[in-house]
Amino acid sequence: MKILYCITSSSWGGAQLHVLELCKDQVNRGNEVxxxxxxxxxxxxxxKKIPQVKIVVLxxxxxxxxxxxxxRAVFELRGLIKKEKPDIVHFHSSKAGTVGRLAxxxxxxxxxxxxxxxxxxxxxxxRFKKNVxxxxxxxxxxxxxxxxxxxxxxxxxxxxxxxxxxxxxxVIHNGVPNPKNFNTSDKTIHNPIRLVMTARFSPQKDQxxxxxxxxxxxxxxxxxxxxxxxxxxxxxxxxxEELGLQDNVDFVGxxxxxxxxxxxxxxxxxxxxxxxxxxxxxEAMSYALPIIATDVGGNSxxxxxxxxxxxxxxxxxxxxxxxxxxTNLIKKFGIxxxxxxxxxxxxxxxxxxxxEQYEKLLDYRNQKS
Numbered sequence: 475m476k477i478l479y480c481i482t483s484s485s486w487g488g489a490q491l492h493v494l495e496l497c498k499d500q501v502n503r504g505n506e507v508x509x510x511x512x513x514x515x516x517x518x519x520x521x522k523k524i525p526q527v528k529i530v531v532l533x534x535x536x537x538x539x540x541x542x543x544x545x546r547a548v549f550e551l552r553g554l555i556k557k558e559k560p561d562i563v564h565f566h567s568s569k570a571g572t573v574g575r576l577a578x579x580x581x582x583x584x585x586x587x588x589x590x591x592x593x594x595x596x597x598x599x600x601r602f603k604k605n606v607x608x609x610x611x612x613x614x615x616x617x618x619x620x621x622x623x624x625x626x627x628x629x630x631x632x633x634x635x636x637x638x639x640x641x642x643x644x645v646i647h648n649g650v651p652n653p654k655n656f657n658t659s660d661k662t663i664h665n666p667i668r669l670v671m672t673a674r675f676s677p678q679k680d681q682x683x684x685x686x687x688x689x690x691x692x693x694x695x696x697x698x699x700x701x702x703x704x705x706x707x708x709x710x711x712x713x714x715e716e717l718g719l720q721d722n723v724d725f726v727g728x729x730x731x732x733x734x735x736x737x738x739x740x741x742x743x744x745x746x747x748x749x750x751x752x753x754x755x756x757e758a759m760s761y762a763l764p765i766i767a768t769d770v771g772g773n774s775x776x777x778x779x780x781x782x783x784x785x786x787x788x789x790x791x792x793x794x795x796x797x798x799x800x801t802n803l804i805k806k807f808g809i810x811x812x813x814x815x816x817x818x819x820x821x822x823x824x825x826x827x828x829x830e831q832y833e834k835l836l837d838y839r840n841q842k843s
Contacts, residue, residue, distance in 0.1 A: 475500075475503075475836065476507075476559070476561050476562075477508070477564060478510060478558055479493055479497060479509050480511070480574050481567050482511070482512045482569040484514055485517070488648065488752060489566050489567055490516070490517040491753055492624075493509075499825040501524055506526075506528075507528070509527050509530070510530045510531075511529075511531060516730070532547060535547045537569055544573060547573045548577045555577060555583055561583065561836055563578050564586045564587075567590065571614070572611075575617040578617065579617055585619050585620075586620045588621075590750045591751075593611070595628070595748050596770070597770050619835055620644065620835060621643040622644055622831070624648050625750055626772065627750075627751075627775065628645075647819055647823075647824060648751050650820075651821045652816075652821075663805070666697050667695060667696050668739040669696055669741050669742075670735050671743045672736075673744065673746070676705055678746055678748060681700060685719065685723065686713075686717075687787050688719070688723070688794065691791070695798050695799075697723075698723045699726060701726055701729050703727050736758055736760075740764075740804055741763060741764055742764070743767070743790075744766075746768055751771065755776045755777075756819045758811070759812065763808055764810075766781055766784060767783060769784065779810050780808075781793075782797075
């Protein structure tokens with residue numbers, strides 16, 4: 475089997491981690507892998523460490539809408555698919571999914587698009603953008619042999635907005651590896667309580683809401699660590715200074731490995747405006763952390779009896795106060811997080827389910843040929 479993976483950006487995030495793990499998994503299965511990306515970045519650096527993967531940087535593939543570049547990307551990617559002749563082309567991110575499915579029209583490769591959160595999902599403020607992206611997806615969806623949604627939430631939105639055919643779509647949850655050298659019995663609760671959020675700084679992730687919320691807590695009770703960088707980082711640092719929280723809030727920047735921060739924290743928080751199925755929460759669950767998250771996207775599939783889903787700053791403050799003042803509840807929710815992770819979100823389960831879909835598509839093609 476030969477698979478071509480394509481993603482727009484080589485920055486680092488949940489979708490990029492997912493593609494990296496797919497590349498590793500398929501190489502381990504003895505399959506050929508071609509990796510196509512639009513730019514240099516952390517993801518590309520990591521894929522380069524897998525010597526069996528053939529890498530192509532397609533510079534015409536940009537996240538921003540640019541008719542000339544986008545048309546060029548379609549034709550360049552089409553030429554690459556014709557040259558490589560993969561059995562499966564698997565696209566990730568909205569732009570790669572659009573460009574890639576157009577490029578593959580009429581070719582023999584089976585086309586798969588993984589939805590890491592729709593570009594028109596609930597919570598995006600611009601109605602115009604939502605309508606445009608929804609229309610684009612409706613136009614290119616028929617050129618998919620399979621659409622994979624990483625959450626039930628995205629699957630339901632796709633059905634609701636009539637952009638996917640239920641018979642050609644499946645849900646395969648994201649997953650992360652089982653942590654090495656970690657045992658839930660080794661967990662200790664710190665004093666003051668350590669809070670952590672791992673996410674890029676952007677309007678979507680809304681770290682501002684969390685900073686405003688913790689400003690209402692007793693300063694002796696907590697320490698908050700933000701892991702990540704991005705466009706809104708300076709604004710959030712300024713807000714921390716304005717609120718006099720410099721001794722309570724640390725910004726540690728982007729980290730290739732967030733393990734030390736998860737292992738040495740007590741509560742994981744994801745305050746965001748919209749999501750698909752956040753790998754960051756799954757990573758936190760794998761280290762037995764209770765979760766506080768906004769009730770958006772697939773978060774409700776990750777926060778069941780292991781934390782709190784919140785809808786506004788007031789509920790976020792209440793959830794923080796409850797956990798900070800109840801260490802037994804922190805331990806209880808942490809254990810439940812780890813159980814849910816082991817049962818539903820182990821990486822290998824995700825990889826096996828994806829490979830099953832590959833084989834199913836190829837068997838179907840062989841039967842027809």
